[in-house]
Every structure is written in C-alpha cells, then in structure tokens.
Amino acid sequence: MELEDINTVAVLGAGNMGHGIAEVAAMAGYDVNMRDIKDEFVQNGYEQIEWSLSKLAEKDRLTQKEADAALDRVTPLVAMEEAVADADFVVEAVPEQMEIKKDVYEELESVAPDHAIFATNTSSLSVSELAEVTERPERFCGMHFFNPPVRMQLVEVISGAQTAEETLDLTEALAEEFGKTPVRVHKDSPGFIVNRILVPLMNEACWLVDQEEATIETVDSTAKYGLGLPMGAFELGDQVGNDVSYHVLEYMHEVLGEAYEPAALLEEKVENEELGKKTGTGFYDYE
Numbered sequence: 594m595e596l597e598d599i600n601t602v603a604v605l606g607a608g609n610m611g612h613g614i615a616e617v618a619a620m621a622g623y624d625v626n627m628r629d630i631k632d633e634f635v636q637n638g639y640e641q642i643e644w645s646l647s648k649l650a651e652k653d654r655l656t657q658k659e660a661d662a663a664l665d666r667v668t669p670l671v672a673m674e675e676a677v678a679d680a681d682f683v684v685e686a687v688p689e690q691m692e693i694k695k696d697v698y699e700e701l702e703s704v705a706p707d708h709a710i711f712a713t714n715t716s717s718l719s720v721s722e723l724a725e726v727t728e729r730p731e732r733f734c735g736m737h738f739f740n741p742p743v744r745m746q747l748v749e750v751i752s753g754a755q756t757a758e759e760t761l762d763l764t765e766a767l768a769e770e771f772g773k774t775p776v777r778v779h780k781d782s783p784g785f786i787v788n789r790i791l792v793p794l795m796n797e798a799c800w801l802v803d804q805e806e807a808t809i810e811t812v813d814s815t816a817k818y819g820l821g822l823p824m825g826a827f828e829l830g831d832q833v834g835n836d837v838s839y840h841v842l843e844y845m846h847e848v849l850g851e852a853y854e855p856a857a858l859l860e861e862k863v864e865n866e867e868l869g870k871k872t873g874t875g876f877y878d879y880e
C-alpha cells in the first residue's frame with residue numbers, strides 16, 4: 594500500500610489520546626472513524642475535538658472554515674465493524690493495559706480489511722506481543738503520539754519483532770502528512786524513548802513529595818523555572834492522566850526492575866480516581 598491509498602483512518606478509543614489523534618488526522622484531510630465502546634465516551638471525545646478546533650481557530654492556528662471541515666470529517670461510532678470496515682489505517686488508543694488491548698485486537702482482526710495497517714498508540718507495552726494477537730504482525734507497528742496530540746510535534750514509530758520495513762516507512766510518511774515529526778524506535782522496550790525518560794522523572798517527583806522532601810508546588814516551580822520544562826512534573830501528570838503514568842510505570846517495574854516502582858502518592862491518586870484534568874482532580878483541582 595502507498596500513502597495515496599490511505600483515505601480512511603479509524604481511531605479506536607475516544608479518550609485523551611484517541612480524540613486528539615482523530616483530530617490531527619481530520620485536520621490533515623483524512624476521513625476519520627472514531628470508535629469507543631459506549632456512545633457517551635465517543636460523544637465526549639467528539640465534543641473535545643469540537644472544543645479544541647474552536648480553540649485553535651480562536652488562536653488563528655487554522656480558520657473557522659478549516660475547523661468546521663475537519664470536524665465534518667470525523668464520524669463518531671460505537672460498532673467496531675462499522676468503524677473499521679473501510680479503514681486503510683487503524684490507530685488504537687484504548688487503555689494502557691495489555692489484556693484490554695489484546696481483546697481489542699482480536700475483535701479488530703476479525704472485521705478489519707486485510708490491507709489495513711494496525712498501529713498502536715501504546716505508551717510502553719510490547720508492540721511485538723500485541724502484534725502476535727493478529728494475523729498481520731508485518732503490518733503492525735507502534736505509532737505513539739504525545740499529549741495533547743494537536744500541539745505536540747513528535748511521533749515515535751516503533752518496530753515490533755516482525756514489522757515490515759514498508760509498514761514503518763508508510764507510518765512515518767503518514768505521521769508527516771499529519772504535520773508531525775516521526776522518530777523511529779528500533780528497540781521495542783518498555784516506555785520506548787520518551788517515556789523511559791519522562792515517566793521516571795514524574796515518579797521521582799512523587800517520591801520527593803512522599804518522603805516530605807518537597808511539596809508539589811516547589812517541585813513544579815523548579816521543573817519550570819530551573820529545568821525549563823513547559824509544565825511542572827505534577828501539572829504534566831494531570832495532563833497525561835495519573836492512570837496512564839501508573840500503568841506505564843507498573844509495566845516498566847515488571848519488566849525492567851525495582852528502579853521503576855510506582856510511588857505511593859501516584860498509586861493513591863489512581864486508587865482515589867483522582868486521575869488529573871479528565872476527572873477534575875489530580876495533583877491539582879480543575880473544577
């Protein structure tokens with residue numbers, strides 16, 4: 594398949610990442626089927642795209658006409674079969690748990706067209722292990738966007754053990770069509786490149802607070818004004834979702850060892866469902 598043959602992109606999952614990826618693909622002119630398991634989830638994702646596009650228009654990053662046209666290209670759906678029947682490229686952005694993703698791939702494989710490429714937006718899980726659930730490991734790779742996808746430039750394109758070179762080339766070309774800059778990740782190891790650096794930083798920030806060596810506010814001030822990061826570690830945690838950081842760390846802990854043990858503070862936030870901006874409370878309050 595060539596880049597020109599990609600017309601319809603299906604995005605599975607309408608959460609923080611899924612709706613953002615759907616928005617990016619629609620802005621690039623693709624027809625997008627955005628699917629989630631409940632109508633309420635998919636409608637919420639659609640409303641977030643609408644909000645984001647009007648924000649971008651307000652800030653002159655695109656015209657209102659372009660924003661309206663992009664929104665028109667997004668079809669929110671619940672039925673998997675309908676979402677992927679005419680898909681040339683499928684980006685999966687469902688929760689960061691191996692078993693959930695494997696179940697989705699089993700269902701997807703049974704209804705997706707043979708030619709379609711499957712790309713997982715996993716933040717850390719093994720691309721090779723996920724690919725094994727399907728009958729197309731050579732047409733399966735990682736395509737990892739960053740939050741918020743509409744504003745973040747990078748996309749990690751990750752090779753699984755059996756990914757064909759053409760799949761990686763095509764995925765990189767598509768990322769460029771989306772206006773992004775791809776970086777190829779050759780080793781399918783937990784957290785790939787970005788999260789291998791970032792998530793331990795966020796965890797260490799939690800340990801500092803757990804051990805009463807600093808407060809959330811002082812950690813975030815030093816991150817912004819000392820390290821020059823655009824957001825503090827806790828602000829970013831709330832933006833990414835504390836459940837996402839926690840699942841990434843749990844997996845890194847399991848595969849890479851002790852150094853990645855999730856801090857109690859992070860665990861507590863997840864247990865209390867204080868997941869960040871998406872739940873209205875995380876390390877900070879947003880209501």
Ligand code: CAA
Binds near residue numbers: 743744824829833
């Ligand atoms: N769509 C449209 N507008 C958005 C938006 C979105 N999705 N998200 C935020 N905005 C808006 C805000 O509402 C705000 O609007 P107002 O000014 O009207 O309040 C505006 O954007 C802020 O944008 P600015 O350009 O003025 O602000 P900024 O220069 O701080 O940029 C940012 C915002 C690009 C998000 C920047 O803060 C940043 O780069 N933050 C770090 C993000 C980051 O590191 N992401 C990676 C996380 S790791 C990850 O995602 C991987 C993983 O697997 C866990």
